[in-house]
Amino acid sequence: AEEAKSFPHVAYSTDYQYMCSEPGQEMIKNAVTEHNLDRIVVASCSPRMHEDTFRKVLGDAGSNPYMMVMTNLREQVSWVHNKEKDAATLKAIDLVRAAVYKVANVVPLKEDYIPIEKKALVIGGGIAGMQSALDIADCGYQVTLVEKEPTIGGRMAQLDKTFPTLDCSA
Structure with a gap:
């Protein structure tokens, strides 16, 4: 000192x-x-x-x-x-x-508050995207789901059977 x-x-x-x-x-x-x-x-x-x-x-x-x-x-x-x-x-x-x-040489910082909207954008309508959109919506947020293909479901929608039960996936 x-x-x-x-x-x-x-x-x-x-x-x-x-x-x-x-x-x-x-x-x-x-x-x-x-x-x-x-x-x-x-x-x-x-x-x-x-x-x-x-x-x-x-x-x-x-x-x-x-x-x-x-x-x-x-x-x-x-x-x-x-x-x-x-x-x-x-x-x-x-x-x-x-x-x-x-x-x-420190420059003063200040805290600033920015209002946010309770909205979310989910890109991709596969299984993960659909589940994410549902989970976010359950939390009270407005969700927009965007998918480049004409239908949602991703690769899962193209399968005829799923493991382990061999159920119909479509």
Whole structure:
């Protein structure tokens, strides 16, 4: 955190061992409001597990939740370099530096809602297409079934008997 304070574009830097905990999240929320931060880097654990957590924290703080970059120091540094403290520190600094440069170029995203119609188009009137159309219709959607041949049924309609009962297929 001390090294990051000297990076370009860094207005505030701090460290906390468990940033994904409630107190850690509260620290982020307070820092965003107190320092008027418009984007952040979270250098801690796996984004796969906690990215949504930190996006929610940003949203709760009144900031755009997509103006954040996470760098995974736990799996990419701590776990793989646990016997090489100096090398681990240098790698962590490089990863944080890269995340700072990345977040500096992030473009704000916004969520948009588009109304959808409850309609579906099924292309192909074979057995699979007909069954799909029926299943979709059972879910309350209007279905349009399109088939290039003059009749539906596909290859099944061309057979005179079906396995295993040898029933008439037509």
